[in-house]
Amino acid sequence: MSSVASSPGQRPVVVRFPALGDTVLLTTLLKALSLRHGQPVDLLASGPWVRPLLRGNPHVGDIHLISSRRAPYWLTPSQWSAVRWLRQREGAPIYDCERDPHARALLARAVPDERRYLRAWDHDPGPQLHWVEWWLQIANLSPPFLSEAGIAPPPVEAPALTELHLQPADLDEARQWLAARGLAGQPFVLIQPGHKKTHKRGRLATQQHAKHWPASHWAAVAGGIAAALPQARVLVCGTRQEQGLVQEIVDAAAEPRVLNIAGDLPIPRLMALASLAHSMVSVDTGPAHVAAAMDCPLVVLFSAFGATRWKPRAPHADVIAVGAQDDAQMRLVDLPPEPVLAAWRSLKPRQIAAR
Structure with missing residues (x-):
């Protein structure tokens, strides 16, 4: 260099x-x-x-x-x-x-x-x-x-990918966290329904946001994943402020293997869980980029800001964008659950190295 x-x-x-x-x-x-x-x-x-x-x-x-x-x-x-x-x-x-x-x-x-x-x-x-x-x-x-x-170095070629570095202690902590909830050794899928504007200006504003997807739709996806993976758990993610939104989804799913983990996801734990998860389904938001960088197979829902510029980049894993490809006036509320579930079913299984 x-x-x-x-x-x-x-x-x-x-x-x-x-x-x-x-x-x-x-x-x-x-x-x-x-x-x-x-x-x-x-x-x-x-x-x-x-x-x-x-x-x-x-x-x-x-x-x-x-x-x-x-x-x-x-x-x-x-x-x-x-x-x-x-x-x-x-x-x-x-x-x-x-x-x-x-x-x-x-x-x-x-x-x-x-x-x-x-x-x-x-x-x-x-x-x-x-x-x-x-x-x-x-x-x-x-x-x-x-x-x-005259001292500018020559250009370099680098892969157009994102990169995060998980610490071994954080992986150990996440495994302990899973074990404490009876999830040790069990496959799990992450769902990320919220984004940084969720509930920022109240419930009504959240429902009017282009990224809002009804709880019933998220519940349909969670239920479909649970049916397809009988041994797996579906962990619905979110911040502490999003606990109510997540609980709506869990209640609508009416499936004991769909669990609310909102408010219990510091960033190191989110990174570690994404490194271990079977896959993730997410709205276009930060945790989706974290999951991609951790090489988690991923389906992302896009609305007004399209996938062309914002699709997460993973080192090897599949990342499938559903919804708007380019910036548009699209609202997620117009997207039904079926294409999202179909995209998730088409994800290639991840290759998890021994940790």
Whole structure:
């Protein structure tokens, strides 16, 4: 690997304030930049999910988190420390992957020299290019100051896949968690019905969202999976705020092998369960990207934001998109359960290595 900088202060810096799924997609950029520059990549980000998702990733160096980029600077100590952190990276190439004015203002406080930046959104991907394909394109670009100095490393080729690194202790913990619920050694399928907007503005707003799929439809899928796999359990996932939604689905399924595990899924456990699961059925949301990165066979339901740009990428496992392929005005409520179940039945069985 070609190396541009030798000290940690000059490692490439990526600036991205990602949601859960965005963090998983970002691993493509982080790996490609690390390979190209010959050293780990530092990350300025936000969100409590970033560190658990990127823990153990050899392509990631320092991670600095801020609590908010929109709050006033003088009231936000995490922004002050971010400015100091960036200033310590004198000479580092900065890959700015945000396009909102709040992020731009924060960066300008720390590093006013525009030649240090590669602005990703100056190279707009358009509506058809998948995120990971775009991230690979961005990784092979250089800020002006590197090109002017003639020290920009040559482009690299990297697989257009996402990558998470499960820690052995987290896998052990997940197995203990399964055993405590009488699920040790039993096959299970994950269902992820909620997304980050679920119940954010109340029940009515949730039902009007393009990603909303009725509990009766999810129950039909859960029941169909349980019927097809008589020895398996169907674990319906969600956050603590989604427990009510998940319980509606479990009640509608009326099948004792369909279980509510909402609110009991810290990210390391979600990763571990996805690495062990038979498969997953999910709405288009962050946990689907986590499952794909853990090579879990997956069916994903797409509505307004289509699969062309957002379909999760798995190293080997099948990922089948049902619903909108391109950005459209589609609502999931118009999608019946039958094509979802048919897609799930067509998934190739996963190859689970001995752990």
